[in-house]
Amino acid sequence: MAYPAVILVQPQLGENIGKAARAMLNFNQREMRLVAPRDGWPNPAATPAASGADEILEQAAVFASTQEAVADCQLVFASTVRPRGMTKPVVTPRVAAQLMHEAHARGEKTAVLFGPERSGLNNDDVALADMVVTVPVNPEFGSLNLAQAVILLAYEYSQFDETIVADDVADPRGAKADKAMLEGLLGHMEQELEPRGFFRSEDRRDTQRRMLWALLQNAQMSEQEVQTWRGIVKALARTPRGAGEP
Amino acid sequence: MAYPAVILVQPQLGENIGKAARAMLNFNQREMRLVAPRDGWPNPAATPAASGADEILEQAAVFASTQEAVADCQLVFASTVRPRGMTKPVVTPRVAAQLMHEAHARGEKTAVLFGPERSGLNNDDVALADMVVTVPVNPEFGSLNLAQAVILLAYEYSQFDETIVADDVADPRGAKADKAMLEGLLGHMEQELEPRGFFRSEDRRDTQRRMLWALLQNAQMSEQEVQTWRGIVKALARTPRGAGEP
Numbered sequence: 001m002a003y004p005a006v007i008l009v010q011p012q013l014g015e016n017i018g019k020a021a022r023a024m025l026n027f028n029q030r031e032m033r034l035v036a037p038r039d040g041w042p043n044p045a046a047t048p049a050a051s052g053a054d055e056i057l058e059q060a061a062v063f064a065s066t067q068e069a070v071a072d073c074q075l076v077f078a079s080t081v082r083p084r085g086m087t088k089p090v091v092t093p094r095v096a097a098q099l100m101h102e103a104h105a106r107g108e109k110t111a112v113l114f115g116p117e118r119s120g121l122n123n124d125d126v127a128l129a130d131m132v133v134t135v136p137v138n139p140e141f142g143s144l145n146l147a148q149a150v151i152l153l154a155y156e157y158s159q160f161d162e163t164i165v166a167d168d169v170a171d172p173r174g175a176k177a178d179k180a181m182l183e184g185l186l187g188h189m190e191q192e193l194e195p196r197g198f199f200r201s202e203d204r205r206d207t208q209r210r211m212l213w214a215l216l217q218n219a220q221m222s223e224q225e226v227q228t229w230r231g232i233v234k235a236l237a238r239t240p241r242g243a244g245e246p
Numbered sequence: 247m248a249y250p251a252v253i254l255v256q257p258q259l260g261e262n263i264g265k266a267a268r269a270m271l272n273f274n275q276r277e278m279r280l281v282a283p284r285d286g287w288p289n290p291a292a293t294p295a296a297s298g299a300d301e302i303l304e305q306a307a308v309f310a311s312t313q314e315a316v317a318d319c320q321l322v323f324a325s326t327v328r329p330r331g332m333t334k335p336v337v338t339p340r341v342a343a344q345l346m347h348e349a350h351a352r353g354e355k356t357a358v359l360f361g362p363e364r365s366g367l368n369n370d371d372v373a374l375a376d377m378v379v380t381v382p383v384n385p386e387f388g389s390l391n392l393a394q395a396v397i398l399l400a401y402e403y404s405q406f407d408e409t410i411v412a413d414d415v416a417d418p419r420g421a422k423a424d425k426a427m428l429e430g431l432l433g434h435m436e437q438e439l440e441p442r443g444f445f446r447s448e449d450r451r452d453t454q455r456r457m458l459w460a461l462l463q464n465a466q467m468s469e470q471e472v473q474t475w476r477g478i479v480k481a482l483a484r485t486p487r488g489a490g491e492p
Contacts, residue, residue, distance in 0.1 A: 023394065028384040051389050094405070136404065138274040143297050148269065151394055152401055158382065159340070 002104035004077075004157065005031040005111040006150060007069050009125050012038045012117045016146045018049025020114075021056035023151035027158040032060040033069045033111070066113065066125045071180040074108035075100065078129035079149050080121045081142065087214070089131045093156040096133040101160050108176055112153055117146055127210050128179065130217060174222040181226045182216050188230055192237040248350035250323075250403065251277040251357040252396060253315050255371050258284045258363045262392045264295025266360075267302035269397035273404040278306040279315045279357070312359065312371045317426035320354035321346065324375035325395050326367045327388065333460070335377045339402040342379040347406050354422055358399055363392055373456050374425065376463060420468040427472045428462050434476055438483040 006024055011017050011034065021032060034041055041062050050057055063069040070076050077096050078088075091099070100110045113129055115121030126132065135144060135152050144152070189212060199205045221229070252270055257263050257280060267278060280287055287308050296303055309315040316322050323342050324334075337345070346356045359375055361367030372378065381390060381398055390398070435458060445451045467475070 022389055025387045026383045026390055026394075028387075053387065053389070135401070137272045141271045141274075141299065143268055143272055143299070148272075148394070148397055151398065155381070155398055155401075 001028075002110075003029045003031065004100050005033050005073070005109070006154075007033040007035060007066070007111050007113045008037070008146070009035045009066050009069075009113055009121060010038060010116040011114075011146070014039060014043030014045030015049040016117055017043060017060075018046035018051075018053075018057065019147035020150045021046070021050040021053040021060075023147045024154055025053040025056055026151065027154035029154050029157070030056055030059070032056050034060050034062045035066050035069050036064060037062070038116075066128055067179070067183065070111055070113070070128050071183070072109055072178055073111045074176040074178050075103040075110040076129040076179065077110075077112045077131050077133040078121050078126040079112055079114050079133050079135075079153065080126060081134055087218075088126065088129065091131055091133055093133055093135055093153050094160075096131070096153065097156040097160045099131075100157060103176075106176070109178070114146060114149060124210070127213055127217075130220070174224050177221045177223045177226045181223060182213075182221070185226050185229055185233070186213055186216055189233050192233055247274075248356075249275045249277065250346050251279050251319070251355070252400075253279040253281060253312070253357050253359045254283070254392070255281045255312050255315075255359055255367060256284060256362045257360075257392070260285060260289030260291030261295040262363055263289060263306075264292035264297075264299075264303065265393035266396045267292070267296040267299040267306075269393045270400055271299040271302055272397065273400035275400050275403070276302055276305070278302050280306050280308045281312050281315050282310060283308070284362075312374055313425070313429065316357055316359070316374055317429070318355050318424055319357045320422040320424050321349040321356040322375045322425065323356075323358045323377050323379040324367050324372040325358055325360050325379050325381075325399065326372060327380055334372065334375065336380055337377055339379055339381055339399050340406075342377070342399065343402040343406045345377075346403060349422075352422070355424065360392060360395060370456070373459055373463075376466070420470050423467045423469045423472040427469060428459075428467070431472050431475055431479070432459055432462055435479050438479055 006020065006029060008017060008020060011020075014037075017032075017034070017037065024030065024032065037043065039045075041060070042057070046057050047054060061069075077091075077100075096112075103110050112133065113121055113125055115125065133153065135149060137144060186209075190209070193199065199208055216229075219225070252266065252275060254263060254266060257266075260283075263278075263280070263283065270276065270278065283289065285291075287306070288303070292303050293300060307315075323337075323346075342358075349356050358379065359367055359371055361371065379399065381395060383390060432455075436455070439445065445454055462475075465471070
């Protein structure tokens with residue numbers, strides 16, 4: 001059985017990384033990725049807190065950015081409360097579990113992003129996800145710590161009944177593009193848009209870039225579709241025939 | 247909506263009691279009961295770990311024995327791995343959640359027992375429960391701590407879809423007896439059995455007593471049925487008419 005990668009973005013305390021590893025292994029999840037852990041890696045505080053889940057820590061992969069950590073993934077969830085000012089689908093852990101099982105049946109790679117203990121995921125991290133997964137807690141006392149969020153999602157994933165995954169979950173559009181392919185398309189678009197004055201000012205560049213990313217991601221493109229889009233961008237960037245002629 | 251009581255049996259660290267309170271309040275569970283907490287109660291180490299769930303700690307009820315803590319309950323689960331040498335139904339957290347919702351719809355009181363951090367529930371505590379609830383963890387790495395077990399069960403309870411509880415869940419046998427009524431019947435039986443040589447030796451008394459308790463509990467008796475049984479015991483204990491006559 002395939003499992004999602006658990007991506008801890010800028011985790012602060014080694015102890016919490018260890019507890020997350022322990023939570024994962026309880027439900028047989030083994031792939032931990034760390035994005036820019038605050039106190040570096042390896043972190044000696046992690047091991048005692050892992051209560052024997054050392055193999056998870058030893059095999060944890062470290063990335064400099066969230067973007068690099070999700071590059072090989074086709075379906076990414078951001079574990080957070082409903083984000084303000086962002087139009088992302090928000091699902092429950094149970095629905096997320098089902099969607100990940102279905103993605104794995106198609107041969108896709110999935111991941112769940114968890115933010116730093118104090119602040120949670122920032123908007124740029126959430127933007128890299130396809131969907132938001134939110135544990136429906138008491139609205140007057142939402143206080144899940146990192147390991148608790150990890151264990152609830154891992155538990156739901158483990159609880160999912162494989163037998164209810166439809167036999168044929170192949171997308172008729174073909175293999176879904178991974179994040180790196182989408183970034184490639186975005187980079188290509190930016191490169192062509194830049195000299196054409198698309199980015200109205202340095203101030204607005206980030207906002208516009210996020211908007212473009214959301215546009216690509218929400219399209220849930222296949223690899224073939226990304227290629228097609230790149231062809232379109234390339235074509236659009238050509239000097240039109242007849243330009244400059246009288 | 248009604249909620250189960252969370253009963254911590256002989257909890258060791260105040261910190262873990264606080265974490266359990268925090269886990270509970272995330273899913274709106276508020277009734278904590280403590281059985282003989284090792285370091286007494288209140289425990290100043292509990293409050294910081296509760297992260298604001300102080301009301302749970304302030305309202306926690308303390309009992310000297312598990313038996314007293316479950317006395318008013320009709321449906322009790324023991325959270326533990328499958329117990330050896332004990333014939334109890336073992337259910338998943340999801341099934342336990344459904345059974346508790348159904349019990350609440352009948353007006354019954356429910357509870358979940360959690361054992362001491364190091365050792366878990368002992369056989370006598372498990373014997374007081376109607377069923378065992380076991381989180382299906384990785385068989386090669388079962389390492390749930392107290393707060394994690396509490397949060398997974400609280401989460402499942404919160405996830406339960408009320409609409410799938412049948413409209414009429416009343417037991418045709420009438421209101422189910424609580425544990426105190428069953429204890430009353432057991433005490434009555436023991437009192438009558440004792441002088442009749444039922445308990446073959448002091449060594450075997452505990453085993454035989456447990457066997458009797460299981461007998462009563464597995465019958466899932468209604469209040470009326472307990473009364474009927476008491477009448478039967480009373481009648482059986484009478485000197486038969488004609489005894490001693492020629």
